[in-house]
Amino acid sequence: MKPFPASSPAVLALLVPLLLSACGQMKAVGGGTEAAYRPEFVAQVPLSAGLSTASLEATYGGRVLSEARGEGYALMGFSQGEVRSGLSAQGTQAVRVERNRDVFQGGGLTATMSARRTVWINGEFTTWASARRTVWINGVFDFLPQNTGTFQQIGLEAAQARASNLGAGIKVAVIDTGVDIEHPAFAGALAPQNEWRDFRDNDTNPDEEGVLGEGGYGHGTAVAGIVLQVAPRATILPLRVLGPDGSGDVLHVAQAIDWAVKSGARIINLSLGTDSRSNVVQDAVARAAARGVLVISSAGNDNLGSLTYPANDATSAGPAGDYSLSVGSVDGGDLKSSFSNYGKALEIVAPAENVYTPGPDNLLVSWSGTSMAAPMVTGSLALALGENLGVSSRDMAKGLVEKTTDIYRNEMNKAYKDKLGKGRLDLARFSAQ
Ligand SMILES: [Ca+2]
Ligand SMILES: [Ca+2]
Ligand SMILES: [Ca+2]
Structure with missing residues (x-):
């Protein structure tokens, strides 16, 4: 077996702190019948035309997780031992290896929990009673009247009147804790079943898993429900990468982004973030941008003067930044939400406090957090792209x-x-252009 390539000083510098911080971090995978492979380290490696999977694994010493031959790369996973043996050997080609951190968090979760706010309306579970297709009646958002004020704030009624396609034909990938597949709010709104993926458990059913009222359970359902309230005829592609506790692997986020692009998603919603940049995720974002796919990320809920990643990369120079948007939260009076992160990398804010939306098991729930702000923007762009105006997604x-x-x-x-x-998001103004 050839050595793991780690000869360049830059790569060594990256690897040493990663190794130090990796001790004891390997996590067991529970639940599913066939556990997903969760490597300790991941890297994107170049893949030339004639190279087989076996020869890639022989070259780098890890395991090939996914290949994109047309685009000339593969994602590989490594154990700590494989990285360590590579470090002691003399390699020839620099590859950026990073720990497959388990630190992505659904952005709505932190605010909700730190505020000790109940996820459920008035502390009670409320049964879902809305008809999804009914939108506005006499200035009231009839789909969920509880959101009337929030949606009046962003001028949704005018935009939905102008954008009569209501997002039809636009596929939106929700990369999150999954979606409550059977919820009546999603009837007829989900992408074809053969496109669904659960990267967390390595299966094809991204239904949410968890316990009512605990952890991140319901987060993805809430996010998808907000997209559909703004763009009721958009298509949701549910991709599960976060577990019931609201955390997930950078590897799965990267794989889900690639999957979304391959499946024809026009917009990717990432209501999640971590406190450090990921190369494998950023490479996937760049590939999405190259295909004209928008990536919308939440700013994070720690009231900090810097955003979580990937939101904090949304203003970077070049296509990845051009096709990315970072989203923070304001209240009903346009004041910064107490929880919302802020900073120079923040591009837009949307109201995201006490937003009513579907909850798992036929429920209606309310959430607060920048996780709710991102799908407001995602839905808005779906609404705009659904009009087929010949404007590029970047310009939109x-x-x-x-x-x-x-x-x-x-x-x-x-x-x-x-x-x-x-x-602050203003759809009356935006749709009038
Ligand atoms: Ca379910
Ligand atoms: Ca599953
Ligand atoms: Ca941007």
């Missing part, structure tokens, strides 16, 4: 940010000048 995203409402005139936001993005 740019227009959405430019046609916002100024929130800095409000004294209470002055402390966050230029750190809450261009402004």
